Amino acid sequence: MANYNLCRVPQISLNSFDIGCNIGKGGFGKVYIAREKTNSYIVALKLLSIEQLIKENAEEQLRHEVEIQANLRHPNILRLLGYFQQSMYFILILEYAAKGELYKQLLKSGRLKEKKASRYIAQIAEALSYIHQKHVIHRDIKPENLLIDLNDEIKIADFGWSVHTKKSTLDYISPEIVEGKEHDERIDLWSLGVLCYKLLTGTTPFEETGRTATYKQIAKAEFTLPDHLSVEACDLICSVTVF
Structure with missing residues (x-):
């Protein structure tokens, strides 16, 4: 897997992944299973609509989610591997929980x-x-x-x-x-x-x-x-x- 220790990965984009089916949705967007093309690592991509985040005044909520989850390391906490922005979406790269x-x-x-x-x-x-x-x-x-x-x-x-x-x-x-x-x-x-x-x-x-x-x-x-x-x-x- 690419090195996501710093969390923000500006060199990456949606084109870096083979994107599969939708596996979840929320108030601000959807979650997709994806495979990173470089080494075939399976992840979940959470695509959040920037327009919707602004409309709902949820930017602060997102900032807290990124700040908190990026610094947590526990086997029973879903890992936030990285994030990037593309077009009208803010995208979180998350550990994939298959079940x-x-x-x-x-x-x-x-x-x-x-x-x-x-x-x-x-x-x-x-x-x-x-x-x-x-x-x-x-x-x-x-x-x-x-x-x-x-x-x-x-x-x-x-x-x-x-x-x-x-x-x-x-x-x-x-x-x-x-x-x-x-x-x-x-x-x-x-x-x-x-x-x-x-x-x-x-x-x-x-x-x-x-x-x-x-x-x-x-x-x-x-x-x-x-x-x-x-x-x-x-x-x-x-x-x-x-x-």
């Missing part, structure tokens, strides 16, 4: 067995411990932002909302965020507890009709644990969703 989003796996299976779920949760917990030591808060831990590679290893992705923004998926946000209080890295642990519940049950613990009702349930930390969960699983979920 895609954990979210899509859950859609197929409904829920995971405890052994597999515990393995994923342990990997995510180790990655979160690593970023917290670097004073980074992810803020948006959810199945859509967790990728799986060929070795069935979790890769935390999408650091666009880290550190300064409060935007997150409603089901996974913590009481502090709901109530507008000061918060720290423990909000990621709350999300981890919600994720654990989701992996083991196929649903999230705070599912009410309407945003207001969900907010109230989260603020009170009120949820029920299904009978099929083991004692150990229940203890783990409660330990990270009750500060």
Whole structure:
């Protein structure tokens, strides 16, 4: 693979890759699997519309994503290999996670067995411990932002909302965020507890009709644990969703 240690690679362009199929999309663009022509290294290219980024005032979000992810080195964090700008797109060169989003796996299976779920949760917990030591808060831990590679290893992705923004998926946000209080890295642990519940049950613990009702349930930390969960699983979920 070309040397991307400095992250910005002005000598590279889309012509440097054989671009394959679309493997994902978001509010600002799409993600494609690609092969670098020089040495056949497989990567993911995230093409972000500059026009859309400007329209949504998301340039700062992108800057944070690049700054944060470029400096993280952990086996369970998706590597940002480089970036460049071409035409009307800002393009991120990312590590390729061949099995895609954990979210899509859950859609197929409904829920995971405890052994597999515990393995994923342990990997995510180790990655979160690593970023917290670097004073980074992810803020948006959810199945859509967790990728799986060929070795069935979790890769935390999408650091666009880290550190300064409060935007997150409603089901996974913590009481502090709901109530507008000061918060720290423990909000990621709350999300981890919600994720654990989701992996083991196929649903999230705070599912009410309407945003207001969900907010109230989260603020009170009120949820029920299904009978099929083991004692150990229940203890783990409660330990990270009750500060």
